[in-house]
Amino acid sequence: MRELARAGWPEPGDGVVPVVPGFVHSAFAPTVVAVAERCLRRRYGTSPVPAEVRTAIVLVSASGDRASAEHVRATVEAGGRVGPLFFYQSVPNSVAGHIAARWGLRGPVVCLSPTGDPHAEGTAEAALLHDDGDADEVLLILIEQTPDLSTEAVAVLLGGRSTTMRTPGLRGRLxxxxxxGAGNMLARVLAHGADPDGPALTFDTAVDGHPAQAPLTLGQLDERVAARAAWLHEQGVRRRDPVAVWATAAADMVLSFLALARLGAIPALMNGKLRPEIAAEYIRRLRGVGVLADDAHTALLAGHELGVPLLGTPAQAGTGDPAAAPPHYRHHPDDPIVITHTSGTTGVPKAVLHSHASLFAATRHLLSMPQAQGTTRILNALPAPHTATVLMVNQALGNRAEMFLLSEQGGERVLDAIQRWRPDGVFGFSVTWAELARFDLSGYDLDSVRLWFNTGDCSHEPHIRRLVAVGWHDTVTRDGVARVPGSLFIDGLGSSEMGHSMFHITHRADTDRYGRCIGRPYQFTKVAVLDADGEPVPVGEVGFLGIDSPSLFRGYWNDSATTYRFRQRGWYLTGDLVRADAEGRYYHLDRAVDSVDAGNGRRFFTALSEERVLAACPDVTDxxxxxxxxxDGVVTDVLLELAAGADEAEDRTDRVRAALGADVGATLRRVVPVRSDDIPVTVTGKVRKVALRERYLTEAAS
Structure with a gap:
């Protein structure tokens, strides 16, 4: 949307804000009125807004009316009577309604208390009202009162045509x-009138003769999916049929998922880095109807008993006739639509089942919220077979955003893609951010990035700080909306089973809430910190994380015993140890299996210890x-991956011991510089600490 007019309060020459009848004691409402009227006069003079123009009001404030709230608190505390006007002015809609009545504004009124960047959330809400056809123009008002009760505000009148490929009202209708749901987003987006010639997905490999890195339009994507659905149907695949998909290319994974979901079948997406013997056992346990594998993975399966036939390759599936595809299966909310798998830290990974409704619950919530900055041109650096990629593909389609999907997520590959494709948002796992920390980012053009979005394991402070130092984002200043240096980083905690990150916290270059803080829960979820019996623990105490959310997985495929082992008193137990503070923020300390009970009420945490070591040792990248x-007691080893140019011969033991703290530091056995290749990891890059513990026990025994 275009900026039609802008005003601030105060501006040079302003004195005390004019009084507004009906609003007392506080400068909050009078400032809103003053800045709004100044902005509207700069657009329309002293005349009312024309009757044919529907103007909405979006009032955004993180602080709210501090002065009124403090007055009410003090009056009640002193046993006094609160004046009746405070019951009126304490509702922000009242001052917005006052402005609407005086100026004849006929659009909706929305008041937001942002959890992230106020301008981003306000402009996103304005765009939603405009693009959904609810308003022709939007008066965006951003106001804050500081603790000393000084008040500043900015008003921006937005209107005109959007420059994005949006269909008016689409997000609201979706x-x-x-x-x-998660199984039919592509079909429903088109059914709701999205432009078939609008952008959809871009892949880093060729698709049926379509060049790599050339965007597929929405119509082309639908045609390529229909071709695969027709071919798979000819092979006998029907609704409810589990089909394993094992390939490397992101295009093979995403298009196979969309095609199988179109048939009502159940794609079982497998990470291409699984060892062949593990992959074969995983396929046997699925008890499906067949396997779709690319040439390289077909060769790896040779000689293994799978119990099901090899149907062909994803490339062969692309040769189907789109016109011969059967009608799109009509999903019920409980229908299974995809099986993904866990990292496999202890062997054969667990098969995670999601339904049409569960894997869409978070997306439906986000479609009803303002669209965040940094989500219109997305680089997907998440593993293609992971639940997170299925989620993000659906979100991109629903938002009518552009998305470029990478088949390989190494640091150098991601940096190259950012420079070539110039996304405004990059989505990935913490392992990718750790890899980027090994590079001198000043040598790369990352100016397009406004947002880094992390899911899976939460990220470490030094890795985040490197990223928020590059790029830019929009923010609100005294002089209005401004583009400022430094990007945003949204951190949290998620897993295949959770169906979406359950927490969120936004970091900027000027924020300082780290220490493995994962922020607050999303509105669609309930969380608890539990003891071993499933009972809540007091605020501040460490316990097991329990989740109750419509986005949760339906269970582990063909493994009811494991499914119910992770359920307790209505909660899904994630296996994480966390604590909450008095302000409702949560902190992730470790995976329970990686922590150690040190006796006398003490527990040692590996992830928290890593955070402390990284913060104390700037020459260590991970x-x-x-x-x-x-x-004979607890023993701690610390393995350091050093930055380029760091002295490998330097003894860092004292620095590391001090960072660990007295209790863990007393157990320190050795500090060892290592290469990244020396660390055993899973197919998604998670460190296999169980293997490192076994290595220690073997060494101790020998």
Whole structure:
């Protein structure tokens, strides 16, 4: 949307804000009125807004009316009577309604208390009202009162045509569509009138003769999916049929998922880095109807008993006739639509089942919220077979955003893609951010990036700080909306089972809330910190994370025993140890299996220890802490990955011991510089600490 007019309060020459009848004691409402009227006069003079123009009001404030709230608190505390006007002015809609009545504004009124960047959330809400056809113009008002009760505000009148490929009202219609879910987003987006010639997905490999890195339009994507659905149907694939998909290319994974979902079948997406013997056992346990594998993975399966036939390759599936595709299966909310798998830290990964409704619950919520900055041109650096990529593809389609999907997520590959494709948002796992920390980012053109979005394991402070130092984002200043240096980083905690990150916290270059803080829960989820019996623990105490969310997986495929082992008193137990503070923020300390009970009420945490070591050692790009409880006590090893040019011969033991703290530091056995290749990891890059503990026990025994 274009900026039609802008005003601030105060501006040079302003004195005391004019009084507004009906609003007392506080400068909050009078400032809103003053800045709004100044902005509207700069557009329309002293005349009312023309009757044919529907003007909405979006009032955004993180602080709210501090002065009124403090007055009410003090009056009640002193036993006094609160004046009746405070019951009126304490509702922000009242001052917005006052402005609407005086100026004849006929659009909706929305008041937001942002959890992230106020301008981003306000402009996103304005765009939503405009693009959904609810308003021709939007008066965006951003106001804050500081603790000393000084008040500043900015008003921006937005209007005109959007420069994005949006269909008016699309996001709102999708959010309200009861048939929409994770299995039919592509079909429903088109059914709701999205432009078939608008952008959809871009892949880093060729698709049926379509060049690599050339965008597929929405119509082309639908045609390529229909071709695969027709071919798979000819092979006998029907609804409810589990089909394993094992390939490397992101295009093979995403298009196979969309095609199988179109048939009502159940794609079982497998990470291409699985060892062949693990992959074969995983396929056997699925008890499906067949396997779709690319040439390289077909060769790896040779000689293994799978129990099901090889149907062909994803490339062969692309040769189907789109016109011969059967009608799109009509999903029920409980229908299974995809099986993904866990990292496999202890062997054969667990098969995670999601339904049409569960894997869409978070997306439906987000479609009803303002669209965040940094989500219109997305680089997807998440593993293609992971639940997170299925989620993000659906979100991109629903938002009518552009998305470029990478088949390989190494640091150098991601940096190259950012420079070539110039996304405004990059989505990935913490392992990718750790890899980027090994590079001198000043040597790369990352100016397009406004947002880094992390899911899976939460990220470490030094890795985040490197990223928020580059790029830019919009913010609100005294002089209005401004583009400022430094990007945003949204951190959290998620997993295949959770169906979406359950927490969120936004970091900027000027923020300082780290220490493994994962922020607050999303509105669609409930969380708890539990003891071993499933009972809530007091605020501040460490316990097991329990989740109750409509986005949760439906269970582990063909493994009811494991499914119910992770359920307790209505909660899904994630296996994480966390604590909450008095302000409702949560902190992730470790995976329970990686922590060690040190006796006397003490527990040692590997992930928290890694955070402390990285913060204390700037010449270390990543580290792994292994804590082992043995018969003769607890022993800790710290493995350091050093920055380029760092002195490998330097003894960092004292620095590391001090960072660990007195209790864990007393158990420190050795500090060892290592290469990244020395650390055993899973197919998604998670460190296999169980293997490192076994290595220690083997060394101790010998």
């Amino acid at each position: 959010a309200a569509d009861t048939e929409l 580290c792994t802490v292994v804590i082992v409880g043995a018969a």
